[in-house]
Amino acid sequence: MNTFEQHESGVRSYCRSFPAVFKQAKGATLTAENGTEYLDFLAGAGSLNYGHNNPVLKQALLEYIEADGLTQGLDMYSSAKEYFIDRFHKTILKPRGFNDYVIQFTGPTGSNTVEAALKLARKVKGRKNIIAFTNGFHGCTAGALSCTANQHHRGGAGVSLNDVSRMPFDGYFGEKTNTIAMVDKLLSDPSSGIDKPAAVILETIQGEGGLNVASAQWLKDLRELCNRHDMLMIVDDIQAGCGRSGDFFSFEEAGIKPDIITLSKSISGYGLPMALTVFHKDLDVWTPGEHNGTFRGNNHAFVTAASAIDAYWTDNLFSNDIKAKGKLLRKRLSRIIDRFGPESLKLKGRCMMSGIECPSEQIAADIVKASYEKGLIIETCGNRDQIVKCFTPLTISNEELERGLSLLEQAFTDVIGRLEAAAAS
Numbered sequence: 001m002n003t004f005e006q007h008e009s010g011v012r013s014y015c016r017s018f019p020a021v022f023k024q025a026k027g028a029t030l031t032a033e034n035g036t037e038y039l040d041f042l043a044g045a046g047s048l049n050y051g052h053n054n055p056v057l058k059q060a061l062l063e064y065i066e067a068d069g070l071t072q073g074l075d076m077y078s079s080a081k082e083y084f085i086d087r088f089h090k091t092i093l094k095p096r097g098f099n100d101y102v103i104q105f106t107g108p109t110g111s112n113t114v115e116a117a118l119k120l121a122r123k124v125k126g127r128k129n130i131i132a133f134t135n136g137f138h139g140c141t142a143g144a145l146s147c148t149a150n151q152h153h154r155g156g157a158g159v160s161l162n163d164v165s166r167m168p169f170d171g172y173f174g175e176k177t178n179t180i181a182m183v184d185k186l187l188s189d190p191s192s193g194i195d196k197p198a199a200v201i202l203e204t205i206q207g208e209g210g211l212n213v214a215s216a217q218w219l220k221d222l223r224e225l226c227n228r229h230d231m232l233m234i235v236d237d238i239q240a241g242c243g244r245s246g247d248f249f250s251f252e253e254a255g256i257k258p259d260i261i262t263l264s265k266s267i268s269g270y271g272l273p274m275a276l277t278v279f280h281k282d283l284d285v286w287t288p289g290e291h292n293g294t295f296r297g298n299n300h301a302f303v304t305a306a307s308a309i310d311a312y313w314t315d316n317l318f319s320n321d322i323k324a325k326g327k328l329l330r331k332r333l334s335r336i337i338d339r340f341g342p343e344s345l346k347l348k349g350r351c352m353m354s355g356i357e358c359p360s361e362q363i364a365a366d367i368v369k370a371s372y373e374k375g376l377i378i379e380t381c382g383n384r385d386q387i388v389k390c391f392t393p394l395t396i397s398n399e400e401l402e403r404g405l406s407l408l409e410q411a412f413t414d415v416i417g418r419l420e421a422a423a424a425s
């Protein structure tokens with residue numbers, strides 16, 4: 001047994017799919033101790049949108065450390081935090097019409113910003129109930145987990161997961177069923193059994209739940225529904241935000257304004273822990289320290305986060321590049337589908353958050369395994385883990401993207417080929 005198997009808890013998961021011991025990482029490449037290189041189509045589960053050890057961010061961090069800049073600052077004022085707030089406000093929030101939104105620094109995980117968003121909504125509205133959607137994933141701490149749909153995660157709670165009403169996401173009952181109309185009917189009927197909610201929480205593109213995309217119209221209708229029923233709209237942009245959909249926020253295409261936005265994963269740009277809850281200043285009813293946490297002041301993360309904004313978001317070049325890469329990715333995935341099963345395989349997701357739905361969890365797992373053996377790190381998602389999900393760094397070169405997709409195509413050739421051979425014999 002290796003050190004990890006002997007001494008680390010059984011809760012470990014990604015390492016089971018990729019059992020190499022990694023030593024170095026650069027851009028979209030991970031290198032194992034034995035020198036084997038892997039193309040990274042997982043990108044730290046979306047926390048490495050700018051690639052591993054991005055040189056621009058690394059330089060800013062090295063200079064900051066060299067000058068003995070603050071590492072941990074609780075929520076005290078620091079120059080690094082001031083610069084980040086300034087850049088985030090001027091470059092991200094203001095141009096997108098969020099001038100009057102404030103930033104809360106929460107504990108540095110996605111789950112913690114979700115906890116803050118839920119607490120804040122409940123406090124503002126004075127109501128307990130929250131609407132969350134089928135296949136939604138919002139984290140594994142108690143409050144966030146009550147909004148997460150997946151039974152595997154919910155099963156670990158050990159307590160009742162209360163005060164959440166589950167509603168069908170866009171397309172859950174097929175294209176013809178208008179799920180907003182369903183929710184509207186339930187909320188309008190005093191005898192539907194649904195307590196009046198403080199807020200709805202949703203991902204516009206469900207990451208863990210299966211790359212299910214809410215249409216722009218559905219999002220607009222949901223925004224309108226929230227206004228009509230006096231509910232706050234929380235968009236959990238932890239996975240779909242920070243450029244993954246082509247825009248900085250995933251909801252920009254729909255032209256909606258959520259009341260509360262949660263960000264984490266790639267907000268620091270460098271894989272450093274950091275999380276933000278962003279909300280309209282009228283909702284700022286917190287008293288000092290009410291949602292407290294020791295690690296709200298990761299100044300190294302503030303340095304790389306500000307550097308990422310300066311390097312990538314002051315004009316449209318990066319955004320246009322992501323959209324072009326998204327097209328290339330989806331074209332190549334469609335080719336795989338056409339080649340190996342237009343009836344049984346399905347293209348999922350949007351832009352650089354895309355993947356292929358396989359007929360079974362086993363096939364998807366076999367493709368992940370075959371990919372790994374060929375030097376490609378790629379994972380699954382979905383309600384039954386049946387979707388092979390491409391989550392590359394957004395800074396990946398076209399050559400690397402094409403190379404990784406060729407490895408994925410070879411993995412499909414092997415796995416589908418084996419299945420066809422077994423069926424023929």
Ligand SMILES: Cc1ncc(COP(=O)(O)O)c(C=O)c1O
Nearest residue numbers: 109110111137138139207238239
């Ligand atoms: C949409 C979304 N929300 C919340 C979380 C939880 O974030 P964390 O794992 O950092 O707690 C995740 C993690 O995958 C996520 O994808």
